[in-house]
Every structure is written in C-alpha cells, then in structure tokens.
Amino acid sequence: MSTTTEQVTGWWATAISDISPGVIRLHGYPVEQLIGRLSFADTIWLMLRGEVPSPGQSALFEAALVSGVDHGPQAPSIAAARMAATCGVGLNTAVATGVGLLGDVHGGAGQECMAVLADIRERAAPAPAGVDPTGTGLAGSGLAGTGLAGADPTETGVAGTGVAGTGVAGTGVAGTGVAGTGVAGTGVAGTGVAGTGVAGTGVAGTELVEVVSGVLAGYRGAKRYFPGFGHRFHPRDPRRDPLLRAVEDAVRDGVVEGAYLRIGLEIERQLAPVPMNVDGATAIVYSELGFAPELGRGLFVLSRAVGVLAHAWEEHGEGRRIKGPIPPPLLPAYRGPEPRDLPTDRGPEPRDLPTERDHGAT
Numbered sequence: 308m309s310t311t312t313e314q315v316t317g318w319w320a321t322a323i324s325d326i327s328p329g330v331i332r333l334h335g336y337p338v339e340q341l342i343g344r345l346s347f348a349d350t351i352w353l354m355l356r357g358e359v360p361s362p363g364q365s366a367l368f369e370a371a372l373v374s375g376v377d378h379g380p381q382a383p384s385i386a387a388a389r390m391a392a393t394c395g396v397g398l399n400t401a402v403a404t405g406v407g408l409l410g411d412v413h414g415g416a417g418q419e420c421m422a423v424l425a426d427i428r429e430r431a432a433p434a435p436a437g438v439d440p441t442g443t444g445l446a447g448s449g450l451a452g453t454g455l456a457g458a459d460p461t462e463t464g465v466a467g468t469g470v471a472g473t474g475v476a477g478t479g480v481a482g483t484g485v486a487g488t489g490v491a492g493t494g495v496a497g498t499g500v501a502g503t504g505v506a507g508t509g510v511a512g513t514e515l516v517e518v519v520s521g522v523l524a525g526y527r528g529a530k531r532y533f534p535g536f537g538h539r540f541h542p543r544d545p546r547r548d549p550l551l552r553a554v555e556d557a558v559r560d561g562v563v564e565g566a567y568l569r570i571g572l573e574i575e576r577q578l579a580p581v582p583m584n585v586d587g588a589t590a591i592v593y594s595e596l597g598f599a600p601e602l603g604r605g606l607f608v609l610s611r612a613v614g615v616l617a618h619a620w621e622e623h624g625e626g627r628r629i630k631g632p633i634p635p636p637l638l639p640a641y642r643g644p645e646p647r648d649l650p651t652d653r654g655p656e657p658r659d660l661p662t663e664r665d666h667g668a669t
Contacts, residue, residue, distance in 0.1 A: 322334070322357070323354060333350075333353060333354065334353055334354070334358070336353070346369070348365060348372055349365050351368075351606075351609065352365065355598070355602060356597075361562065363560055363561075364562060364596060367557045367562065367563070367595070367596060368592070368596060370549070370550060370592070371588075371593060371606070372609070372610045374546045374549075374588070374589060374610075375589060375607050375610035375611055376611065376613045376614045377611070377617070378614070380618065382413070383408050383413050384406065384408045384409055384414065384611060384615055385405060385614060385615060385618045387404050388402060388404050388618055388619040389618050389619060389622040389630070390622075390632065391405070391619070392620075392622040393622060393625075393630040394628075395628075398616075398620065401615075401619035401622075401623070402616050405611075405612075405615035405619065406608055406612050409607070409608050409611060414611065415534075416534040416535055416586035417535065417587075417604060417607050418590075418600045418601060418604035418607075419534035419600075420535030420603075421593060421599075421600035421603045422600040423522065423534065424567050424570050424594050425600065426522070427518050427519060427570050427574075428567065428570060431515045431518045515570065515573055516573060519574055519577055523578065533578065534586060535583060535584060535587025535588075536578050536581050536582065536584060537578075537581045537582070537584060538582075538584045541584070542582075543582050544583070544584040544588075546584075546585040546588060547582060550585070550591075550592060551571075551572075553592070554568045554591055554592060555568065558595075565595070567590075567594040567595050568591055571587060571588075571590070575587075589603070589607065
C-alpha cells in the first residue's frame with residue numbers, strides 16, 4: 308500500500324500554526340503582526356482559543372495567570388526545582404522537575420474545582436434573569452452593594468419588599484418595579500439593586516442552594532477535601548479578593564456572565580468559615596472565560612512555571628552542590644528497627660567494608 312503526499316502532510320495536520328519558508332502564521336495571523344502588539348497573555352489565549360481576546364477578557368485572564376506564578380520554596384514544585392538545580396542538570400531539567408510535580412494534589416485543585424462548578428451549573432435550574440429567589444445575593448461576600456446588571460424578561464420588575472441590602476427577596480413578582488432602585492417595566496435590571504445577587508446569571512437561587520448543599524454533602528460523606536477552598540498556609544488567601552473583584556468588574560462590564568462567580572460564592576457561604584483559595588478563584592475566572600477544566604490545570608502549569616524557572620535560576624546562581632531537603636546538620640527521624648546483625652548463616656562477615664569515601668558520598 309503506497310502512501311500519498313497528502314497522507315504524510317496530514318499526519319500532523321493542525322489548525323494552530325502555518326509554517327513554511329519565511330512564513331509563520333498563528334491561527335492565520337502573521338507572527339510579525341503579533342510581535343509588539345499582543346501581550347504574552349493575549350498570545351496564550353490566541354493559541355488556545357483561536358481568536359484574539361477582547362481587552363476585558365485579556366485583563367481578567369492575565370490577572371489569573373499572575374496570581375499563580377509563585378508560592379515560595381515551601382511549595383513542593385519550587386523546592387524540587389531548586390534541589391534539581393544543585394545536582395548538575397540543565398536549567399530545563401530543573402524546571403521540568405518542578406513542573407512534573409504539579410498533579411492532582413499539588414496543582415490540580417483548580418481543574419477539579421472547575422469540573423465541580425460546571426457540574427453544579429448544569430444541575431441548577433435556570434432562574435428568571437435578574438431575580439434572586441434566595442434574597443441573599445452576594446451579601447457578606449465582600450462584593451455586596453454593587454449590583455450586577457441583567458435582563459428582566461418579565462418586564463414587571465420585582466416587588467419592593469425584598470430589596471434592602473440583601474438581594475431581591477423571593478416573594479414573587481409584582482408590576483411595580485424595584486422600589487426606589489431599578490427601572491420598572493423596562494426589561495432591564497438597571498445597574499442592579501442595592502446589595503443584590505448577580506442578575507442574569509442563569510443560575511437559580513433556591514435551586515443553587517440545594518444543589519450546592521447536595522454536592523458538599525457528598526464530599527463530606529466521602530471525607531474528601533473540597534477543591535478550591537481552605538489553605539494549608541494562609542488563613543485567608545490574599546489572592547482571593549482581587550481576583551473576585553476582577554470577575555465582578557468583568558460581569559458589570561458585560562465581559563463574562565457571572566454564573567460561576569455566583570456558584571463559587573454560594574459554595575463559600577455554605578463552607579464558612581472556610582474561605583476560597585486561589586485555586587477556587589482562578590477556577591471561577593477560567594470557567595467564566597470559557598476554558599475547559601483540563602485547560603485550567605494547563606494554565607496553572609504555565610503560570611507556576613515562571614516561578615519554578617525563577618527559583619531554579621536563583622539556586623543555580625548560589626553555586627551549592629547537591630542541596631537536600633533539610634540542612635546537613637539535621638537528619639530525617641528514623642523509625643525502623645534497632646541496630647542488628649545479619650545472621651551468621653548468611654555467610655562470614657567481610658573483613659573490610661567499603662566506605663562512603665571509597666565511592667563518593669551521594
């Protein structure tokens with residue numbers, strides 16, 4: 308059976324890059340047009356999504372990438388890269404050592420959280436746009452009082468009994484509009500209601516509460532950690548608030564919908580006092596921007612690789628050789644059997660045992 312030219316060139320067919328002598332195009336764009344005009348974050352988006360992001364998408368995307376860059380040598384990925392850098396390997400191998408540790412437990416929580424957010428959104432029934440039946444909205448989350456615009460397909464507004472500071476109460480709908488705030492009968496939630504939930508997110512309040520409660524019960528029953536919440540080091544992750552504020556701004560500006568923000572905050576409310584961490588916050592960002600959960604981990608790897616590279620390079624410059632996990636004067640605690648002799652039936656004892664000096668200490 309003969310192989311045609313088309314079969315050979317089609318073996319690695321791609322829609323990403325078009326390469327020929329003197330030509331490099333990425334998703335159709337000549338690279339010379341991208342250099343100096345797109346940021347690195349914009350280019351990552353282009354490579355993964357096939358289109359150039361809007362300014363709003365770009366700003367939110369870059370915020371998430373920046374948030375995961377580094378967490379110091381106490382993070383296993385960073386520590387391993389630094390140790391590798393003292394072992395005579397190249398910088399690429401040191402970086403690969405650190406990045407290779409980013410798995411399900413260290414580095415994978417964001418992907419898992421994105422999958423949970425998607426599952427909850429699919430299971431929660433859609434709400435009439437602009438209505439928050441629970442009356443809780445984002446109150447107490449650090450985002451209260453802003454209001455996020457959304458459509459009101461009933462064009463009747465909401466009864467003026469459930470407005471003050473806690474979102475729109477789930478008491479039904481009246482034809483009077485929102486007392487003293489929104490725009491009655493226009494089909495638009497204006498700029499939101501004082502302290503409301505997220506309008507127009509497509510996630511029902513009461514249904515969302517029940518779905519989240521059921522999901523959390525499943526994790527508790529299985530005694531599993533819930534991804535994206537709590538932190539072994541920070542009582543409150545300093546990256547949470549700026550990321551959620553960025554999402555809130557993006558919802559207000561119409562860049563993203565806000566459904567995943569709403570879900571994440573409801574999870575946090577039910578898990579209180581356990582706060583959201585950076586994995587949960589970036590999971591919201593990447594979900595709002597339309598990335599698949601698997602890409603959530605890939606994007607974290609891209610982000611953390613910057614910190615891994617920086618630490619490996621710093622350690623390389625120190626000039627130390629074979630740097631272990633603890634300083635030389637200290638030794639790992641031993642919990643094995645007491646010293647003992649090999650039985651005599653295993654043969655006579657050697658007269659001269661080789662020493663570490665003979666073979667080189669490792």
